[in-house]
Amino acid sequence: MSITIAELTVGQDIGSRSIAVTRTDLVKYAGASGDFNPIHWNEAFATGVGLPGVIAHGMFTMGAAVQLVTDWAGDPAAVVDFQTRFTKPVPVADTTGTPEAGAVIEVSGAIGALDADAGTARVDLTVVSAGQKVLVKAQAVVRLA
Amino acid sequence: MTINPDLQGRSYPAAEVYDVGREKIREFARAVKATHPAHFDVDAAKALGHSDLVAPPTFAIIVAQRADAQLIEDPESGIDFSRVVHADQRFTHHRPIVAGDRLVAELHVDGVRAMGGGAMITTRSEIFALAPGAAGDSADVREPVATTTSSILVRGEGQ
Numbered sequence: 347m348s349i350t351i352a353e354l355t356v357g358q359d360i361g362s363r364s365i366a367v368t369r370t371d372l373v374k375y376a377g378a379s380g381d382f383n384p385i386h387w388n389e390a391f392a393t394g395v396g397l398p399g400v401i402a403h404g405m406f407t408m409g410a411a412v413q414l415v416t417d418w419a420g421d422p423a424a425v426v427d428f429q430t431r432f433t434k435p436v437p438v439a440d441t442t443g444t445p446e447a448g449a450v451i452e453v454s455g456a457i458g459a460l461d462a463d464a465g466t467a468r469v470d471l472t473v474v475s476a477g478q479k480v481l482v483k484a485q486a487v488v489r490l491a
Numbered sequence: 492m493t494i495n496p497d498l499q500g501r502s503y504p505a506a507e508v509y510d511v512g513r514e515k516i517r518e519f520a521r522a523v524k525a526t527h528p529a530h531f532d533v534d535a536a537k538a539l540g541h542s543d544l545v546a547p548p549t550f551a552i553i554v555a556q557r558a559d560a561q562l563i564e565d566p567e568s569g570i571d572f573s574r575v576v577h578a579d580q581r582f583t584h585h586r587p588i589v590a591g592d593r594l595v596a597e598l599h600v601d602g603v604r605a606m607g608g609g610a611m612i613t614t615r616s617e618i619f620a621l622a623p624g625a626a627g628d629s630a631d632v633r634e635p636v637a638t639t640t641s642s643i644l645v646r647g648e649g650q
Contacts, residue, residue, distance in 0.1 A: 365524060378515075378522035380553055383572065395573055404577040409523030409549040416548065421539050422527050422587070425548040429581035486548070 348420060348491040354457050354467055360418045362454035365410050366447035367402060367438050375406040389440065401435040402449065407480060408432075411453045411473045415486045418455070418469075426466065427487035436475045451475045458485060465490055494569045494610035494645055499603040503561040505595035508621065509554045513590040516544045523547055536589070543590040550588055552580070555616040555639040558596035562614060570612070570645050578611060578642040585635045593621045594636060601640070608647020615640045 372386050381403055384391040392400045408430050416422045438448035451473060458470035467488050473481035513533070520530035528535035529545045536544050563570045588594070595618070602613035619633035 371522075371524075375522045378519045379556070381556060383575075385573075391573075405549060405552050405580065406523065408580060409525075409547060409552075412548050413523065413525050413527075416525065416527050422525070422529050422545045422547055423539070423541065423584075425584070427581070427583045428548050429579070431579040432577050 349418075349467075351460055351462055351465060351467060351490045354460055354490075356457050356460060358457045360455040360457065360469060361414060362452065363414055365451040365453065367406075367410075367436070367449045367451060369400065369438055369440055369442055369448055372400065372402055372406065372438060375403055375409075379403070379405060381405065397435060398437045400440070401437050402451075404432040407436055407451060407473065407475075408484070410451065411471055411481060411484060412486055414453050414455050414471070415469050415488060419488045419490075424488045424490070425486050426489050428485070430471075430473075430481045430484040432480070433482045434475075434478045434480045436480050449475055451480070455486075493608075494603060494605070494612065495567055496603055496605070498562070498568055498600045498612065501562075501600045503558065503598040505597050505619070506558075506561065507595075509557065509594045509596075511546065511550075511588060511590055511592040511594060513544050515553075516546050516550065516590055519550050519553070520547050523549065541587060541589055546588040546590075548582060548584070551582055551584075551616075551618055551637045551639050554594050554596045554618055555641065558598040558616045559614055559641065559643075561598060562600060562612075574609070574646045576644045576646060578644045579640075580642075581640045583638045585637060588636060592636070593623075595619055595621060595633070602642075606644065606647075609645045610647075611642055611644050613640065613642045 459468040471484035596616040599615045616639045618637040622632035
């Protein structure tokens with residue numbers, strides 16, 4: 347599959363997905379990324395520095411959110427630029443030993459801009475958890491055929 | 492402890508080489524819940540025209556945060572890591588990162604701004620791939636791969 351810029355319009359929806367997150371996911375992300383800040387895995391430490399509890403790595407949320415764009419584009423390398431601001435933490439409840447998610451992140455994307463000369467589309471992501479926008483100005487620039 | 496305002500404009504040269512391995516790409520991809528076959532299956536990556544497995548769009552954070560550690564761990568910086576909050580992040584890819592790449596990062600401190608009792612610090616990592624067999628300091632045989640910029644808020648006392 348390959349998407350061409352001619353078939354896109356600004357405002358067009360590219361889809362949505364729901365990402366279930368557990369404490370185990372945060373430990374896996376810590377190991378994979380090398381970010382071992384204890385606010386992402388130790389409740390006492392997190393509350394001790396004034397957080398509501400263990401929170402997801404901002405980079406976990408950013409990295410998981412862009413998968414909607416990657417899968418839509420059909421090639422992970424098509425994402426040539428990706429930025430966001432982190433506005434709210436994503437607290438992840440301890441549901442260890444149960445099938446429940448500790449948090450759910452809802453991601454949806456729409457075409458924010460098209461640049462025919464550059465052959466790129468900007469996808470604007472809306473990323474929400476527990477009713478709050480957790481990423482703002484989450485924009486991925488995708489190179490198209 | 493306050494943030495040292497003289498950090499602005501400081502650079503940290505490329506240090507150790509980061510070797511991008513297939514299993515690391517797979518591990519990182521699973522950790523961000525990526526399922527695209529180009530992260531896992533060499534044939535699928537090659538079918539898209541890549542030389543090997545392709546890293547997810549935020550993979551460069553591993554290399555960038557290693558470079559950031561030079562600043563955070565610099566005793567002159569005054570940064571308390573436990574008070575750091577990630578404020579924003581950007582990745583600009585000059586070409587995809589693929590398995591087999593040997594990456595180095597140059598860190599630049601682009602901004603230091605006092606905020607309350609804390610500070611907002613903006614850093615930029617210029618990430619290059621080394622030619623096979625090249626040493627980390629041989630600037631003439633490196634190819635620009637990605638530019639990452641990151642702002643961290645170091646919270647002051649009571650923030």
